[in-house]
Structures are given as structure tokens and as C-alpha cells.
Amino acid sequence: MGRKKIAIKPIEEKSIRQVTFSKRRNGLFKKARELSVLCDIEIGVIIFSGSGKLYQFCNSSNSLADILNKYRLHIERNSERDQVKHACWGAYTDLLQTIDMKLEDQNAKKLSIDDLDKLEKQVAEALAQIKARKMKLVLDSVKALQQNEIKLKKEKELLLREIEAMKNNVVTGRSLGFQPDLHLHSTQQPTQDLLK
Numbered sequence: 001m002g003r004k005k006i007a008i009k010p011i012e013e014k015s016i017r018q019v020t021f022s023k024r025r026n027g028l029f030k031k032a033r034e035l036s037v038l039c040d041i042e043i044g045v046i047i048f049s050g051s052g053k054l055y056q057f058c059n060s061s062n063s064l065a066d067i068l069n070k071y072r073l074h075i076e077r078n079s080e081r082d083q084v085k086h087a088c089w090g091a092y093t094d095l096l097q098t099i100d101m102k103l104e105d106q107n108a109k110k111l112s113i114d115d116l117d118k119l120e121k122q123v124a125e126a127l128a129q130i131k132a133r134k135m136k137l138v139l140d141s142v143k144a145l146q147q148n149e150i151k152l153k154k155e156k157e158l159l160l161r162e163i164e165a166m167k168n169n170v171v172t173g174r175s176l177g178f179q180p181d182l183h184l185h186s187t188q189q190p191t192q193d194l195l196k
Helices: 014-039 064-104 106-110 113-175 191-195
Strands: 044-048 054-058
Touching (some): 014 054
């Protein structure tokens, strides 16, 4: 005999609600653990109980803070691209709603050819505005990436000059009979680390 299906609605009795929460929380954590093992993925689950108590799970290879930090970085990287998508999607949605309202109106059957032409022009103008906005956002994003590229190239050139200067100092010191200081301070990085 199969299990009885329960209705998904708030549980009124506090003790039954607490038992259900505990069992389902453990089941959710078990499924998350299985998914992380089966698919070799990073997974984190955060739950706050009705009383505000925190319950969390993350697979053993990472801490929950690492997963949340990775999520934050992902969101920051994709925010400009998402802004373009959301701006265009919102404009398309508004446009479609306006068209639906005009065409579903009881007077839609009574619209003349001139009225339909006027509606078509409004739609064309709205699409042109959407395309212009999308292009502006894309160009702004490209410009920001190009500026970041220039900045990174300058930093790379500076680091390469510093590495070359360090190499020259070591060679000059050896030719004069000095022994190079092989003990690096804790704040300095070896040259090999800089090349990576």
C-alpha cells in the first residue's frame, strides 16, 4: 500500500509542525548530499526555522561562505548582462500588455484601418526604442570591458618591468661578488609567483 498524500497547507498544530519541519529538513539535506556526490557539484542549503534558528548544509569540499562568495562574484560579473536582458524583457512585456489591452478591448472589433495603422506605428516606435536602449547598454558594457583591458595591460607591463629589474639586481649583485638575499620577507612574493 502506498503512502497517503497530504495536502500542502500550513500545519496548525505546533508539535506536528515541528516534527514535519525536522523530518523534511533532514530529507532535504540528504537529497542535497546525494546530489553533490552523484553530480560532483558544489551545493549549499540555508534554512531559517519559524523561530529564526539557522540550519545549513554544504558539501564537504567547500564551506558555505565559499559557496556564497562564489555566488556573489557570479552575480557581479553577470549583472551588466542581466541588466540588458531585464531592460529589454521589461520593455517587451510592457509593449505586449499594451497591445493586448488595445486588441482585447470590446471596441477592438470596431477599430478602423487608420486605428490599426496607428497601433502598428506605436509598436514599431516602441521596438525601435527597445533596440536603441539595448544597443546603448551593450556599448556601455563593451566600453567598460575595454577600459578594464587597458588597465590590466598597464598593470601587466608594470609587473614585467619590476620582475626584469629584480632579475637585473640579482645578476648585478653576483657580478660584484655579493650574495643575493634569498630570504624573502613575508610580504614579498617570489618571482615565480609573480609570473603565474
